[in-house]
Amino acid sequence: MAEMMAKGETADVLFWVGCAGSFDDRAKKITKALVKILNHCNVKFAVLGTEESCTGDPAKRAGNEFTFQMQAMMNIQVLNGYEVKKIVTACPHCFNTLKNEYPELGGNYEVVHHTQLIQDLINTGKLALEGSQTYKGKKITFHDPCYLGRANDVY
Amino acid sequence: MKRCKTKGLCCGAGGAQMFKEAEKGNKEINVERTEDALETDAEIIATGCPFCNTMMTDGVKNFNKEDEIKVLDVAELIANAAEL
Numbered sequence: 001m002a003e004m005m006a007k008g009e010t011a012d013v014l015f016w017v018g019c020a021g022s023f024d025d026r027a028k029k030i031t032k033a034l035v036k037i038l039n040h041c042n043v044k045f046a047v048l049g050t051e052e053s054c055t056g057d058p059a060k061r062a063g064n065e066f067t068f069q070m071q072a073m074m075n076i077q078v079l080n081g082y083e084v085k086k087i088v089t090a091c092p093h094c095f096n097t098l099k100n101e102y103p104e105l106g107g108n109y110e111v112v113h114h115t116q117l118i119q120d121l122i123n124t125g126k127l128a129l130e131g132s133q134t135y136k137g138k139k140i141t142f143h144d145p146c147y148l149g150r151a152n153d154v155y
Numbered sequence: 156m157k158r159c160k161t162k163g164l165c166c167g168a169g170g171a172q173m174f175k176e177a178e179k180g181n182k183e184i185n186v187e188r189t190e191d192a193l194e195t196d197a198e199i200i201a202t203g204c205p206f207c208n209t210m211m212t213d214g215v216k217n218f219n220k221e222d223e224i225k226v227l228d229v230a231e232l233i234a235n236a237a238e239l
Contacts, residue, residue, distance in 0.1 A: 020205035026212070027205035033234040040239050061171075090230060092204045093169075115203045115229045132236040140232070141156050141197035143188065143211060144163035145204035155160050 001046040001082050011046035013117075014084045016098065018091040019054060027090075034090050034114050041126040043117075045088070051078050057097040069105065072097075076107035086110045088117045092147035099152065113148055156191045164188050168206035189214025193224075200226045 004011055015038070020027035038045050056071030079087075087109050089095045099111035112120075121127040148154045158164045167173060167184035177183055189211060192200045200215070202208050205228070212226045227235075 018205070020209075024205060024209070026208060030205060030208070030228040030230055033228065033239075034230040036234050036239040037230060037237070040237065090203075090205065090228070093206070113203065118229065118233050127233070127237060129233070129236050132238070134236045134238070135199070135232065138199060139195070139197040140199040140201050141192050141195045142159070142201045143156070143166060143192065143207055144159055145202060145207050146163070146165055146169045148203055149160060149163055 001048050002051065004046050005082060010083075012044045013046075013086045013088050014079070014082075015045045015047050016055075016087050016089040016091075016094055017047055017052060018089060018094045021090050022052075030090055037118060037121070037127065041121050043121075048078065048082075053078075055094050055097040057093050057101075060097070060101070068101075072102060072105050072107070076102060076105055079107060079109065084109055086112070088112050088114055090114045092145040092152075096147040096151050113152075113154060115148070116154065156195055158191055164191060166202075166204075166207040166210035168204075168210050173206060173210060183214075183217075185210040185214040186217050189218065193218065193220070198224060199232070200224060201229055201232055202226065203229050 001011065017031055021031040053075055054071055055075065056068035059071065060068035087098055092113060095111060095113045098109065122129065165184060166188050172184050200211050202211060208226055208228060215221050215224050215226060
Protein backbone atom coordinates (compact mmCIF):
# COMPACT_ATOMS: atom_id res chain seq x y z
CA MET A 1 0.00 0.00 0.00
CA ALA A 2 2.80 2.41 0.94
CA GLU A 3 4.56 1.76 -2.39
CA MET A 4 1.37 2.35 -4.35
CA MET A 5 0.69 5.55 -2.45
CA ALA A 6 4.23 6.80 -3.19
CA LYS A 7 3.64 6.21 -6.89
CA GLY A 8 0.38 8.11 -6.69
CA GLU A 9 -1.67 5.02 -7.46
CA THR A 10 -4.69 3.77 -5.59
CA ALA A 11 -5.81 0.20 -5.03
CA ASP A 12 -9.40 -0.84 -5.65
CA VAL A 13 -9.29 -3.26 -2.79
CA LEU A 14 -7.08 -3.90 0.22
CA PHE A 15 -6.26 -7.53 0.94
CA TRP A 16 -6.23 -7.94 4.72
CA VAL A 17 -4.04 -11.03 5.11
CA GLY A 18 -4.48 -11.69 8.84
CA CYS A 19 -2.28 -13.61 11.26
CA ALA A 20 -2.94 -17.11 9.93
CA GLY A 21 -2.46 -16.06 6.32
CA SER A 22 0.80 -14.33 7.21
CA PHE A 23 2.44 -16.74 9.63
CA ASP A 24 0.84 -20.18 9.47
CA ASP A 25 2.53 -22.36 6.85
CA ARG A 26 -0.70 -24.03 5.79
CA ALA A 27 -2.66 -20.78 5.61
CA LYS A 28 0.12 -19.08 3.61
CA LYS A 29 -0.84 -21.40 0.76
CA ILE A 30 -4.39 -20.07 0.93
CA THR A 31 -3.01 -16.52 0.77
CA LYS A 32 -0.98 -17.46 -2.32
CA ALA A 33 -4.01 -19.10 -3.97
CA LEU A 34 -6.09 -15.98 -3.44
CA VAL A 35 -3.32 -13.73 -4.78
CA LYS A 36 -3.10 -15.91 -7.89
CA ILE A 37 -6.83 -15.48 -8.43
CA LEU A 38 -6.66 -11.71 -7.89
CA ASN A 39 -3.72 -11.34 -10.27
CA HIS A 40 -5.38 -13.57 -12.86
CA CYS A 41 -8.50 -11.40 -12.78
CA ASN A 42 -6.48 -8.15 -12.87
CA VAL A 43 -7.88 -6.97 -9.57
CA LYS A 44 -5.91 -3.93 -8.46
CA PHE A 45 -5.19 -4.82 -4.87
CA ALA A 46 -2.66 -3.93 -2.19
CA VAL A 47 -1.56 -5.25 1.19
CA LEU A 48 -0.46 -3.30 4.24
CA GLY A 49 2.58 -5.52 4.81
CA THR A 50 4.30 -4.77 8.09
CA GLU A 51 1.78 -2.00 8.75
CA GLU A 52 -0.95 -4.59 9.23
CA SER A 53 -1.52 -5.55 12.83
CA CYS A 54 -3.91 -7.87 14.63
CA THR A 55 -7.54 -6.75 14.30
CA GLY A 56 -7.84 -7.20 18.05
CA ASP A 57 -10.45 -9.93 17.66
CA PRO A 58 -8.80 -12.53 19.93
CA ALA A 59 -8.43 -9.91 22.68
CA LYS A 60 -12.07 -8.85 22.40
CA ARG A 61 -13.32 -12.44 22.37
CA ALA A 62 -11.26 -13.13 25.48
CA GLY A 63 -12.84 -10.11 27.17
CA ASN A 64 -9.96 -7.66 26.90
CA GLU A 65 -11.84 -4.69 25.45
CA PHE A 66 -8.98 -2.30 26.23
CA THR A 67 -6.44 -4.16 24.09
CA PHE A 68 -9.04 -4.60 21.36
CA GLN A 69 -9.73 -0.89 21.15
CA MET A 70 -6.03 -0.04 21.12
CA GLN A 71 -5.46 -2.46 18.23
CA ALA A 72 -8.54 -1.28 16.38
CA MET A 73 -7.72 2.43 16.73
CA MET A 74 -4.20 1.78 15.46
CA ASN A 75 -5.45 -0.12 12.43
CA ILE A 76 -8.21 2.38 11.67
CA GLN A 77 -5.65 5.17 11.67
CA VAL A 78 -3.53 3.29 9.11
CA LEU A 79 -6.56 2.30 6.98
CA ASN A 80 -8.06 5.79 6.99
CA GLY A 81 -4.63 7.24 6.25
CA TYR A 82 -4.56 5.25 3.01
CA GLU A 83 -8.20 6.14 2.34
CA VAL A 84 -9.15 2.49 2.10
CA LYS A 85 -12.69 1.93 0.81
CA LYS A 86 -12.92 -1.80 0.28
CA ILE A 87 -11.27 -4.66 2.14
CA VAL A 88 -11.12 -8.34 1.26
CA THR A 89 -9.96 -10.91 3.78
CA ALA A 90 -9.50 -14.68 3.66
CA CYS A 91 -10.31 -15.03 7.36
CA PRO A 92 -13.87 -14.91 8.73
CA HIS A 93 -12.61 -13.71 12.11
CA CYS A 94 -10.93 -10.63 10.61
CA PHE A 95 -13.96 -10.24 8.34
CA ASN A 96 -16.39 -10.12 11.26
CA THR A 97 -14.31 -7.69 13.30
CA LEU A 98 -13.54 -5.30 10.43
CA LYS A 99 -17.14 -5.35 9.23
CA ASN A 100 -19.08 -5.20 12.47
CA GLU A 101 -16.83 -3.84 15.17
CA TYR A 102 -14.72 -1.19 13.43
CA PRO A 103 -17.53 1.17 12.31
CA GLU A 104 -18.32 2.34 15.85
CA LEU A 105 -14.66 3.22 16.32
CA GLY A 106 -14.53 5.27 13.13
CA GLY A 107 -13.52 2.62 10.59
CA ASN A 108 -16.12 2.46 7.83
CA TYR A 109 -15.22 0.18 4.94
CA GLU A 110 -16.91 -2.18 2.56
CA VAL A 111 -15.68 -5.52 3.87
CA VAL A 112 -16.01 -8.74 1.88
CA HIS A 113 -14.86 -12.27 2.50
CA HIS A 114 -12.74 -13.82 -0.24
CA THR A 115 -15.49 -16.31 -1.10
CA GLN A 116 -17.82 -13.38 -1.84
CA LEU A 117 -15.21 -11.66 -4.00
CA ILE A 118 -14.51 -14.88 -5.92
CA GLN A 119 -18.25 -15.37 -6.47
CA ASP A 120 -18.44 -11.82 -7.76
CA LEU A 121 -15.50 -12.43 -10.14
CA ILE A 122 -17.24 -15.54 -11.48
CA ASN A 123 -20.61 -13.77 -11.82
CA THR A 124 -19.10 -10.86 -13.74
CA GLY A 125 -17.29 -13.26 -16.06
CA LYS A 126 -13.77 -12.27 -14.99
CA LEU A 127 -13.04 -15.76 -13.78
CA ALA A 128 -14.08 -18.64 -16.03
CA LEU A 129 -14.30 -22.12 -14.57
CA GLU A 130 -16.48 -23.85 -17.14
CA GLY A 131 -14.94 -26.96 -18.58
CA SER A 132 -12.48 -27.33 -15.74
CA GLN A 133 -11.68 -31.01 -15.23
CA THR A 134 -9.73 -30.70 -11.98
CA TYR A 135 -12.56 -31.58 -9.62
CA LYS A 136 -14.96 -33.24 -12.03
CA GLY A 137 -16.88 -36.07 -10.36
CA LYS A 138 -15.26 -35.42 -6.98
CA LYS A 139 -17.38 -35.23 -3.89
CA ILE A 140 -16.72 -32.10 -1.88
CA THR A 141 -18.33 -31.21 1.43
CA PHE A 142 -18.28 -27.67 2.81
CA HIS A 143 -17.78 -26.83 6.46
CA ASP A 144 -19.46 -23.51 7.35
CA PRO A 145 -17.11 -21.23 9.30
CA CYS A 146 -18.98 -19.73 12.26
CA TYR A 147 -18.06 -16.09 11.72
CA LEU A 148 -18.98 -16.27 8.06
CA GLY A 149 -22.23 -18.20 8.29
CA ARG A 150 -23.88 -17.94 11.66
CA ALA A 151 -22.43 -14.55 12.57
CA ASN A 152 -22.75 -12.80 9.22
CA ASP A 153 -25.30 -14.81 7.26
CA VAL A 154 -22.96 -15.62 4.38
CA TYR A 155 -23.74 -19.12 3.17
CA MET B 156 -23.04 -32.56 6.00
CA LYS B 157 -26.26 -32.92 7.93
CA ARG B 158 -25.30 -30.20 10.34
CA CYS B 159 -24.79 -27.25 8.01
CA LYS B 160 -25.57 -23.57 7.54
CA THR B 161 -27.38 -22.19 10.64
CA LYS B 162 -27.11 -25.64 12.24
CA GLY B 163 -23.45 -26.05 11.33
CA LEU B 164 -21.29 -27.44 14.11
CA CYS B 165 -18.27 -25.48 15.33
CA CYS B 166 -14.84 -26.72 14.27
CA GLY B 167 -13.59 -25.83 17.73
CA ALA B 168 -11.23 -22.98 16.88
CA GLY B 169 -13.87 -20.30 17.50
CA GLY B 170 -14.23 -21.65 21.02
CA ALA B 171 -10.44 -21.43 21.42
CA GLN B 172 -10.12 -25.24 21.49
CA MET B 173 -7.17 -24.73 19.17
CA PHE B 174 -5.16 -22.90 21.83
CA LYS B 175 -6.31 -24.13 25.21
CA GLU B 176 -6.99 -27.41 26.95
CA ALA B 177 -10.17 -29.16 25.87
CA GLU B 178 -13.45 -28.51 27.62
CA LYS B 179 -14.87 -31.34 29.70
CA GLY B 180 -16.44 -34.11 27.64
CA ASN B 181 -15.59 -37.39 26.00
CA LYS B 182 -14.63 -36.12 22.57
CA GLU B 183 -12.66 -33.34 20.94
CA ILE B 184 -14.98 -30.99 19.05
CA ASN B 185 -12.95 -31.13 15.83
CA VAL B 186 -13.11 -34.94 15.90
CA GLU B 187 -16.89 -34.77 16.22
CA ARG B 188 -17.06 -32.33 13.31
CA THR B 189 -14.73 -34.47 11.20
CA GLU B 190 -17.04 -37.44 11.79
CA ASP B 191 -19.84 -35.35 10.22
CA ALA B 192 -17.62 -34.77 7.20
CA LEU B 193 -16.52 -38.41 6.93
CA GLU B 194 -20.19 -39.50 6.93
CA THR B 195 -20.65 -37.73 3.59
CA ASP B 196 -17.94 -39.88 1.91
CA ALA B 197 -16.46 -36.72 0.43
CA GLU B 198 -12.91 -36.73 -0.92
CA ILE B 199 -12.44 -33.06 -0.18
CA ILE B 200 -13.47 -30.99 2.81
CA ALA B 201 -13.75 -27.35 1.79
CA THR B 202 -13.65 -24.45 4.24
CA GLY B 203 -13.46 -20.69 4.06
CA CYS B 204 -11.41 -20.15 7.18
CA PRO B 205 -7.75 -20.88 8.00
CA PHE B 206 -8.64 -21.92 11.55
CA CYS B 207 -11.38 -24.33 10.46
CA ASN B 208 -8.82 -25.67 8.01
CA THR B 209 -6.37 -26.47 10.81
CA MET B 210 -9.03 -28.05 13.00
CA MET B 211 -10.45 -30.20 10.21
CA THR B 212 -6.98 -31.24 9.06
CA ASP B 213 -6.17 -32.35 12.60
CA GLY B 214 -9.50 -34.19 12.73
CA VAL B 215 -8.76 -36.05 9.50
CA LYS B 216 -5.31 -36.97 10.84
CA ASN B 217 -6.98 -38.32 13.97
CA PHE B 218 -8.73 -40.89 11.77
CA ASN B 219 -5.50 -41.53 9.81
CA LYS B 220 -7.25 -40.54 6.61
CA GLU B 221 -4.98 -37.72 5.50
CA ASP B 222 -4.00 -39.63 2.35
CA GLU B 223 -7.60 -40.07 1.19
CA ILE B 224 -9.22 -36.83 2.29
CA LYS B 225 -7.90 -33.37 1.56
CA VAL B 226 -8.88 -30.25 3.45
CA LEU B 227 -8.80 -27.26 1.12
CA ASP B 228 -9.83 -23.62 1.21
CA VAL B 229 -12.34 -22.35 -1.34
CA ALA B 230 -9.62 -20.08 -2.78
CA GLU B 231 -7.37 -23.11 -3.36
CA LEU B 232 -10.18 -25.08 -4.99
CA ILE B 233 -10.91 -22.20 -7.36
CA ALA B 234 -7.22 -21.55 -8.11
CA ASN B 235 -6.67 -25.26 -8.84
CA ALA B 236 -9.83 -25.52 -10.94
CA ALA B 237 -8.79 -22.49 -13.00
CA GLU B 238 -5.29 -23.99 -13.22
CA LEU B 239 -3.58 -20.87 -11.93
